[in-house]
Amino acid sequence: MTGSQSSFPIEERYDLKLITTFVLNKKYPIYNWFYFKEGFSRDFVEYAVNLLWYEPKVVLDPFVGVGTTLLYSREKGYYSIGVDASPLMVLISKVKTRDYDAKLLKEEAQKLFKVKFRKPSLSSVSSFVKQFFNKYALEDIVFFNELINSIEDEKIRNFFKVGLICASSKVSYAYRDGSVLRVVRKNTPPFRKFFKRFVGKMIKDLEKIKFLSSEPEVRLGDARHLDFLEDSSVDAVITSPPYLNKIEYTKVYRIEYELFLRGEEPDLLRSFIGLSSIEESYEPSIPPVAKAYFKDMRLVLKEVRRVLSEGKKAVFLLAGGVFPTGVVESDLELSKIALEEGFKVERIVALNKRVATRNRVEKIGWARESAVVIRKE
Ligand SMILES: C[S@@+](CC[C@H](N)C(=O)[O-])C[C@H]1O[C@@H](n2cnc3c(N)ncnc32)[C@H](O)[C@@H]1O
Helix, strand or coil, rough: CCCCCCCCCEEHHHHHHHCCCHHHHHHHHCCCCCCCCCCCCHHHHHHHHHHCCCCCCCCEEEECCCCCCHHHHHHCCCCEEECCCHHHHHHHHHHHHHCCCCCHHHHHHHHHHHHCCCCCCCCCHHHHHCCCCCHHHHHHHHHHHHHCCCCCCCCHHHHHHHCCCCHHHHHHCCEECCEEEEECCCCCCCHHHHHHHHHHHHHHHHHHHHCCCCEEEECCCCCCCCCCCCCCEEEEEEECCCCCHHCCCCHHHHHHHHHHCCCCCCCHHHHHCCCCCCCCCCCCCCCCCHHHHHHHHHHHHHHHHHHHEEEEEEEEEEEEEEEEEEEEEEHHHHHHHHHHHCEEEEEEEEEEEEEEECCCCCEEEEEEEEEEEEEEE
């Protein structure tokens, strides 16, 4: 260990645990368009800005997910930049953070819902996808998808595409259970009506939030290589990387990729944190998956340090990993690496904790979910 810090006190604020989840976003227009189980809330971003102790001008989220950091930044007037390795996340974040001409959207919606239903062929839909929908809903979804694909204006096309993705996920039988998709049948509303209502809500939502800064830059990319950003070009990072035990969760978006983003599936092994090769040992007590994860997180921290201005801060929200050998304390591991890479670890605030078990019954400890605040020295 370099630097002079030798221990990292952990503050406990378990009363705030809800802010680490997506649930609170349900009440915020636009933030709630796509339910992202792995996302944090607008309230978390607000809390993270408080942890900085200064008002940032340019905020980066290198694991942007569904764009919550960017939306909050736009509301507060900070310029922001988002990066994600998943094309689905990039599409959703982009669509949520653009400026629109509501009149054009209304006209396009009117055109779209005027077109009479023609039964599409489902021959290109895999049996994997078919099991998650009632046949009539799936026919409607494929029908609208074809219509939307023919909209010329890219911004408008993407807006309706995201509407369709959100509406279809609400009528699908898919239940995301960790890294697996399960079929859970339920009664679903008639799709056309439901989709129309959803698009209407999206257009209304646009009027409910006032943005104070310009459109953020949202990019498909890799948090380990932020080459497009210059040194010292941002003054805050607010982010949550994939969690240690859940790094493969993009598999659960297979339905969205097959139906709406064919050919754009992310290259998991190349682009996802923790899935690349495992080489030199980091610490013998850490399982190989966690070693690979922290090796990648070191690269992320190096890049974050490079792009941050001197004295400015990054807030990482991350959770401990549970392994048969025990709990890996991600907040402390990240802090150690941050210190080695030239940061000062300012605070670790534990916001949530889950019981960690072996074989589902034997309790082996607690896995904390914490905000780690680090400052570029
Ligand atoms: C925990 S989620 C972030 C959620 C986000 N805070 C939100 O509220 O929507 C982690 C994100 O990291 C992305 N990701 C995984 N590996 C990445 C990489 N190497 N570079 C950039 N993004 C990556 C995943 O696609 C996922 O969207």
